[in-house]
Structure formats: structure tokens, C-alpha cells
Amino acid sequence: MAGRRSFTTLMSLAHLGACLFLAGGMAFAEGNYEFMQTGAAAQQKYVGPGSCSATACHGSVQPRKETKVLQNEYSTWIVQDKHAKAQQVLSNPVSMRLAKILGLPDAAHAPKCLACHALYVSPEQKARDFDIAEGVSCESCHGPALAWLGPHTSRTQTHAQNVALGLYDTKDLVHRTEKCLTCHLGTSEKFVDHEMIAAGHPDLLFELDSFQAVQPVHWVEKDPRRPAEISKDPLFGVRAWSVGQAVQLKESMDRLARRAKGKVWPEYAELDCFTCHHSLTSAEDSWRQARGYEGHRPGNPPYNVSRYVVFKHLVRDVDPQTAQQLDDELNKVASLVTELQPKRDEIADHAARVAELSGRLAKSINAMTFDKARTARLMKQISADADYISNNGERCAEQATMALDSLYIAYSKDGTPNQEVKQAINALFQQLENPSAYNGRKFAAQLKKIGAAIP
Numbered sequence: 001m002a003g004r005r006s007f008t009t010l011m012s013l014a015h016l017g018a019c020l021f022l023a024g025g026m027a028f029a030e031g032n033y034e035f036m037q038t039g040a041a042a043q044q045k046y047v048g049p050g051s052c053s054a055t056a057c058h059g060s061v062q063p064r065k066e067t068k069v070l071q072n073e074y075s076t077w078i079v080q081d082k083h084a085k086a087q088q089v090l091s092n093p094v095s096m097r098l099a100k101i102l103g104l105p106d107a108a109h110a111p112k113c114l115a116c117h118a119l120y121v122s123p124e125q126k127a128r129d130f131d132i133a134e135g136v137s138c139e140s141c142h143g144p145a146l147a148w149l150g151p152h153t154s155r156t157q158t159h160a161q162n163v164a165l166g167l168y169d170t171k172d173l174v175h176r177t178e179k180c181l182t183c184h185l186g187t188s189e190k191f192v193d194h195e196m197i198a199a200g201h202p203d204l205l206f207e208l209d210s211f212q213a214v215q216p217v218h219w220v221e222k223d224p225r226r227p228a229e230i231s232k233d234p235l236f237g238v239r240a241w242s243v244g245q246a247v248q249l250k251e252s253m254d255r256l257a258r259r260a261k262g263k264v265w266p267e268y269a270e271l272d273c274f275t276c277h278h279s280l281t282s283a284e285d286s287w288r289q290a291r292g293y294e295g296h297r298p299g300n301p302p303y304n305v306s307r308y309v310v311f312k313h314l315v316r317d318v319d320p321q322t323a324q325q326l327d328d329e330l331n332k333v334a335s336l337v338t339e340l341q342p343k344r345d346e347i348a349d350h351a352a353r354v355a356e357l358s359g360r361l362a363k364s365i366n367a368m369t370f371d372k373a374r375t376a377r378l379m380k381q382i383s384a385d386a387d388y389i390s391n392n393g394e395r396c397a398e399q400a401t402m403a404l405d406s407l408y409i410a411y412s413k414d415g416t417p418n419q420e421v422k423q424a425i426n427a428l429f430q431q432l433e434n435p436s437a438y439n440g441r442k443f444a445a446q447l448k449k450i451g452a453a454i455p
Contacts, residue, residue, distance in 0.1 A: 043147035044166050046121050048130025049074065049137035051149060058138075069220065074138070076218035083136035083215075087118040094200050101199040115190040116183035141179055143168035171222060173240055174362050177208050177247035184211075185251050188258055194268040203273060205306070205398055208244025209237045209406040237410035238370040238378075241403060245311035246362035252307045253355035256333070260347040266340045271301040272393045278436045287441045291391050296338040303334040306395035309388070310403045313381040315361060317374065322357055329354045375411045376454055379404060383451025390444035394435045397443050401428040404450060420453045 053059040053074045063070040078084050090108040099107035107113045114120035118132040119140045127146045148165035151157050169175045184206040192204050259267045315323040332350045336342040389400045431443050
């Protein structure tokens with residue numbers, strides 16, 4: 001698998017018998033259930049991951065082929081998924097130091113940290129007690145389970161019925177990405193800002209398909225457009241990457257608009273971190289100074305364009321008119337943010353327009369079917385844009401690397417992988433191992449090799 005074995009270091013920056021039938025919750029019989037309270041709304045409560053762990057539910061050691069789900073989902077999560085250890089991370093030396101810097105008594109029990117590192121809800125939202133040490137668990141992604149826990153075991157119960165009871169629709173790639181980004185990008189209630197990064201928290205980066213690959217997935221991928229079918233699309237990864245990029249852009253613009261209207265500006269977490277945080281060299285060896293500072297004043301950190309720098313090539317391919325609108329609006333966003341002291345309302349207005357456009361794109365892309373010709377064309381276009389991508393810094397280089405890895409894995413699934421391309425992608429990952437030592441010229445040269453090697 002190209003690149004993903006060496007992806008662990010990159011990911012560390014981003015950090016990582018039957019179901020319980022609850023008394024007072026519901027009376028349930030297969031195909032027929034009724035609420036004993038006033039309805040689903042009254043039952044939007046959490047029951048904890050233990051309710052999913054029985055062997056006959058999702059706690060099987062081995063996956064089962066005779067059922068519509070693997071039934072080992074809990075076992076995969078608890079053993080292999082870093083989400084299960086997310087709360088434990090808060091007790092390591094770096095987290096303890098971070099909490100001290102931020103004036104928090106204890107990161108392992110601080111609401112600010114637990115909001116993303118555990119299933120952290122109020123006592124009123126719990127149907128039973130459970131341990132926050134279980135980390136980011138089932139209901140963190142699938143929603144409070146009290147109302148749908150029993151019904152979802154029925155053979156006659158539909159996914160739509162479960163969603164109506166409060167199950168979060170993770171089958172839909174748009175909704176799935178939105179859920180991931182509540183922590184991997186942030187919301188108004190839970191976020192990582194420059195203060196937290198300065199204290200030691202990793203910066204937030206995201207790419208849906210790559211992150212799923214190293215999670216690892218604990219589900220059978222099904223296409224909601226054809227609910228009865230298991231996804232046999234070898235290019236599913238291309239759609240996952242594409243939708244993930246569109247939703248990520250939308251959510252990043254919503255975040256920028258919130259921050260532009262907030263109390264603290266400039267919010268340096270919106271800028272290119274490594275413009276300031278990189279290993280210094282002599283002037284004659286500086287690729288940044290050789291590149292110059294087109295579009296902004298030298299000394300002003302530029303806006304971090306990584307959430308669009310690769311995705312724009314897909315948009316130009318599938319919707320040139322929207323691509324031009326996005327280009328225009330994002331150029332205005334980048335220019336305003338880089339000024340550091342702009343009219344903040346203008347930033348929010350332009351960001352809102354980008355969010356609206358990218359939200360529409362996410363829905364249309366989610367309905368698309370991708371082919372090998374478009375995938376190859378997209379990889380070549382990304383490679384051909386090597387100088388621009390590389391010159392915009394390490395975060396853009398990360399997105400290009402993850403994108404090419406995802407796209408090429410999908411592209412080569414029904415054929416023999418090209419070893420030259422695989423090695424070239426692995427070499428890109430290697431250049432990202434020490435972010436502050438990133439060299440744009442070297443990365444661009446390596447990136448161009450990939451396009452040349454793709455048929």
C-alpha cells in the first residue's frame with residue numbers, strides 16, 4: 001500500500017450476548033417495538049460502548065460473513081483504533097504540560113479536552129453510567145443509542161428508521177465527514193486554536209480516505225445510493241477523498257467566519273504555521289526567500305490554503321464555473337487574512353460564500369461515479385501543479401501527498417500497482433517526517449516524478 005505504512009508519523013500530528021435492553025427505555029420484539037416513554041426525543045441518551053460489546057452484537061473476535069454487518073466492530077475499535085485510546089493520551093507528559101501551560105488542573109478530566117477525547121456528556125444525557133476512559137467510542141460517531149439500540153437489531157428495521165430514532169447517518173459520506181470534522185477541524189464549542197498549538201497540541205489536519213485507512217475501518221462500506229449493495233466500486237476511495245475535501249473546505253470556511261467575528265484576531269492557527277516555525281538556514285540556502293512572497297507583504301504569514309490547494313483540481317474538472325467562483329472568493333479570503341488587520345466582516349462574508357459553494361459541491365460530488373480516466377487525469381494535474389503546491393508550504397504538501405496516496409491506491413486496485421509510482425509517493429511521505437525542515441524545491445521535484453510515471 002503506497003505511503004500508508006509511513007503515514008503513522010503524519011497521523012500522530014493529527015492525534016489519535018445481545019444488546020442491552022434497558023429498563024424504562026423500550027419494549028422490543030423483532031419487527032415490532034414501542035416506546036414506553038413519550039417518544040424518540042425523550043430517549044436521546046447515551047448508554048456507553050459496553051452496550052455494543054457482546055459477542056452476539058459487535059464484540060465477535062472474527063468477522064462474520066453470514067450477517068449484514070461484520071459483528072466484530074467493537075473488537076476492531078477497542079484493539080486497533082486510536083480513538084479508543086484518545087482519553088488516555090490526556091495523561092501523557094505532553095498533555096500534562098499542555099494543561100499546566102493553559103492553566104488547566106488536569107487534562108484528563110478537563111471539559112475542554114474531553115469534548116474531543118472522550119464520550120463526554122452531561123449526567124442528564126446518560127441512560128446509564130460509563131467510563132470516559134473508554135475514549136472516543138461508538139456513540140461519539142453514531143449518536144446517542146438509547147432509542148435505536150434495540151430496534152436496530154431487527155432484520156426488518158431499516159437504516160432510515162434507525163436514523164429517525166437518532167442514529168447518526170455515517171453511511172452518507174457528507175454526513176460522515178461532517179461528524180469527523182467536529183473534532184478534526186472543530187466547532188464553536190470545541191476547537192484547537194493558536195494558543196493551544198503553542199502550548200503543545202498538534203495542529204489539525206484531515207483527509208477522509210487516508211484517515212479511514214489507518215483507523216482502520218470496522219464496517220462494510222455500502223453505497224447509500226444503492227442501500228442493498230455492498231460497495232464494489234474500486235474507485236470508492238476517489239469519491240471518499242473528493243467528498244471529504246469538499247466538506248473540509250466548507251467547514252474550514254465556517255470556522256474562519258466564526259473566528260473573524262470573534263474576540264481574538266488575528267487567529268494565527270488560520271495561517272501557514274511553518275512560515276514562522278521552520279528550521280532556519282543561511283540566506284543563500286533559503287528556498288522560501290528564493291521563492292519570494294508574491295501576493296503578500298514579506299513578514300506577514302500567508303493564509304493556509306491547504307484545504308483547497310489540491311481539491312481545486314477536481315472542482316475545475318467537474319464544474320469549471322463553480323471552480324472560477326471558488327478561486328475568486330478564496331483569493332479574496334487569502335488576501336484579507338494575510339493582511340492581519342482587515343475588515344473582519346469582509347472575511348466572514350467571503351468565507352460564507354465559499355462555504356455555500358463547497359457545500360453544494362459536496363452533495364453533487366457524493367452523487368458522482370468516478371472512473372480511472374478522471375482519476376489519472378486528476379493525479380497528473382496535481383503533480384503538474386507541484387511548484388505552486390510546494391511553495392505554499394508543508395500543510396499543502398501534506399494534502400497533496402495524502403491525496404495522491406488515496407487516489408493511486410483506488411486507481412490501482414483492479415490492476416498491478418506501478419512500483420515506480422508507489423516508491424515516489426512513499427518518498428513524499430518521507431519528506432514530511434520533519435515538518436520544520438520541509439524544503440519546497442525538493443518536494444516539488446519529487447511530486448513531478450509521480451505525474452511522469454502515471455500512464
